[in-house]
Amino acid sequence: MKKRIVFICSNLSAGGAQNVVTLTSEKLVSIGYDVTIITFSSKKSDFYKLNEKIKRIPLDKLSNSKNIFNAIINNYSRIKTLRKTLKNQKFETCISFVTETNIITIIASLFLKNKIIISERNNPYKQDQKFIWHLLKFLTYPLADILTANSKLAIKYYKKNIFLKKIIYSPNPLPIPQNLSYTNKKNFLSVGKLTEQKGHDILIKAFANLINNNKSFSSYSLTIAGIGKEKRNLQKLASSLGIDKNIFWVYNANIYELLKKHSIFILSSRYEGTSNALLEAISAAKPIIVSNQASDSINFLKNNHNCIIFPINDIDLLTRSMEKLSNDYNFKSKLSKNLMIDYSMHYSKSDFDSHWIDLVD
Structure with a gap:
């Protein structure tokens, strides 16, 4: 029996990381894995249509934080809800995407027995990030099993700055070559x-x-x-x-x-x-x-x-x-x-x- 895998991301709205989550999920479910996608958002913001074999769990915990105290409360609620879901579902491998979600996933998975794969999809040298998330990244990322990134530049950065043995280059899935009709419109x-x-x-x-x-x-x-x-x-x-x-x-x-x-x-x-x-x-x-x-x-x-x-x-x-x-x-x-x-x-x-x-x- 294939492993039970869960992908965790903020939402499934139109975006690069969401596209990778969707394509990767479909690839894995097509070769027999049991795949679930968890989002902090509800289904209302979904852009991508999923294979019917992929299970979908919307936590509906995505809301804007007006101040730092509100942010702490909101993120605590996300961690608590995600941890409860992970414990109940007993996934063997958790794969999360993008910094904030990676950090929340690592904290929510503490002392659980699931494998944790975190994924970065941007240029860390130029990415604008709040200090608290930047600090938490360096504190929590070493607790993951594998860190992946989709550029050689990002891999170089994380190998230099994160104390984690497995940091792996993971390119985006390539779209199938398309044969589109040529246009010369203005x-x-x-x-x-x-x-x-x-x-x-x-x-x-x-x-x-x-x-x-x-x-x-x-x-x-x-x-x-x-x-x-x-x-x-x-x-x-x-x-x-x-x-x-x-x-x-x-x-x-x-x-x-x-x-x-x-x-x-x-x-x-x-x-x-x-x-x-x-x-x-x-x-x-x-x-x-x-x-x-x-x-x-x-x-x-x-x-x-x-x-x-x-x-x-x-x-x-x-x-x-x-x-x-x-x-x-x-x-x-x-x-x-x-x-x-x-x-x-x-x-x-x-x-x-x-x-x-x-x-x-």
């Missing part, structure tokens, strides 16, 4: 949470330069897919630059449907672990413009060979790159074809199933 697409990290403000400024300085681009549009606390500020920025009518904001959309309808994909992140949205655009061989901070974790991306890579904060170069890809059909076609070849080779060498079997067994 539009751009960016996908990611509306936070400072994702650099949507950089993209909006570059897009404004493109439209305001070249009349031939006045009919172009930019779609930004995501949700987050910076949405209002980004909309104000677009309005102040006179391009608010050229930008469309969407959420909960199927990324492959969006990729079908857009000509060029742009990721302007200030930092990343490994972007799932970028991997999905790559799997569809979409012409791509990506910041050097987001491309580092994907070793087969090469500037002017299968994508355009621009230095973060170089708004002028991003503008020129958008103009070049839009105007030069042959160059755009070359990047797309090379990307399809390079990704297919990379995908054929991936061994995701055996990697996770080794981790959980």
